[in-house]
Amino acid sequence: MQNTKYLLPCIYILLFFACKNVFASNTYLFAVNTPSAPPYLYIDPKSNTYIGLINDVAQEVTRIHKVKFKFIDSHRNRNEALIYSGKVDAFLLSRVWLQHPEKIIATIPLFSHRMFLYQMKPFNDSFTLADIREQSVCTRESYVYPSLTEMAESGIISRVDSRSQLSVMSMLVAGRCDYAIMNEFNAIKVFNSPSFEGHKIFRSPAPSDETHTEIILRPELTELKNQFDQTIAAMQKDGSLQKSLQHHVESKFPYNK
Incomplete structure (x- = not known):
């Protein structure tokens, strides 16, 4: 017991x-x-x-x-x-x-999940990735962009890496690259931040990656x-x-x- x-x-x-x-x-x-x-x-x-x-x-x-x-x-x-x-x-x-x-x-x-290219002037309706030859693209550090990987590795384009989405687009606005690449929803968040008030940034007519x-x-x-x-x-x-x-x-x- x-x-x-x-x-x-x-x-x-x-x-x-x-x-x-x-x-x-x-x-x-x-x-x-x-x-x-x-x-x-x-x-x-x-x-x-x-x-x-x-x-x-x-x-x-x-x-x-x-x-x-x-x-x-x-x-x-x-x-x-x-x-x-x-x-x-x-x-x-x-x-x-x-x-x-x-x-x-x-x-x-x-x-x-769609990636688009962005630049500081309107894109032509006929724009393709071939149009960015010998141009620089602001990218997110360590991110893989299937459409750009081979072009960057072969030297057709140059990547300008950054550690955040905000700095990617800031470098585009500052003229440190010809294009930026970003997911469409991240772009919305960035463009609605006070840092980009008054700037008009244009999106490519079709996604570069999907x-x-x-x-x-x-x-x-x-x-x-x-x-x-x-x-x-x-x-x-x-x-x-x-x-x-x-x-x-x-x-x-x-x-x-």
């Missing part, structure tokens, strides 16, 4: 930690590129929490499948190593930009991938994914005419 008196509390403690571990296993770490930007994931100044299209998708997965997500600040250059080592569970990117895409699994595409953006996952998370895929497909079908995208885009393009 005396042994039972001490055994029961031990059993309760073990059950507590076992349940705690079960619930903890249902919380997935989602790495966020900082500084974050609309429409994907960005900080709501009122609540100081992450909002955006990815959060809307994650909330729907949570509602249906009872899993949880924790968004953690990270960096694009670090995310790939973190997911290979199992320190994070997911992040947003296109698998074509990964060094080792065979080491991950990815959801079905969420939307198109890929699909996916949620990258650790290879063992096949069940989570299926949950994401089902949710994304349903949101695409009923139009709620497109509505979310439009809701989180800051403004219309002010620079292509």
Whole structure:
């Protein structure tokens, strides 16, 4: 009887930690590129929490499948190593930009990721990449631009690297390069900053690169991938994914005419 008196509390403690571990296993770490930007994931100044299209998708997965997500600040250059080592569970990117895409699994595409060229004067309607021969392009340091890689490596164009989207466009405005290249949504954020008030910057008539953006996952998370895929497909079908995208885009393009 005396042994039972001490055994029961031990059993309760073990059950507590076992349940705690079960619930903890249902919380997935989602790495966020900082500084974050609309429409994907960005900080709501009122609540100081992450909002955006990815959060809307994650909330729907949570509602249906009872899993949880924790968004953690990270960096694009670090995310790939973190997911290979199992320190994070997911992040947003296109698998074509990964060094080792065979080491991950990815959801079905969420939307198109489009890169455009920008300059300080209007583009001709017939503009093609052949028109930038022997010109300089302001780019983001360590970023891979499929359309420009071969041209830069062969010396047809020159890359002028910078550490942030803001400085990429600042160098264009300052005349340190002939063109800049940037994702259309990052461009919206940059152009709506006070630094570019009064400047008119023009966008190429067609994207220079277009890929699909996916949620990258650790290879063992096949069940989570299926949950994401089902949710994304349903949101695409009923139009709620497109509505979310439009809701989180800051403004219309002010620079292509």
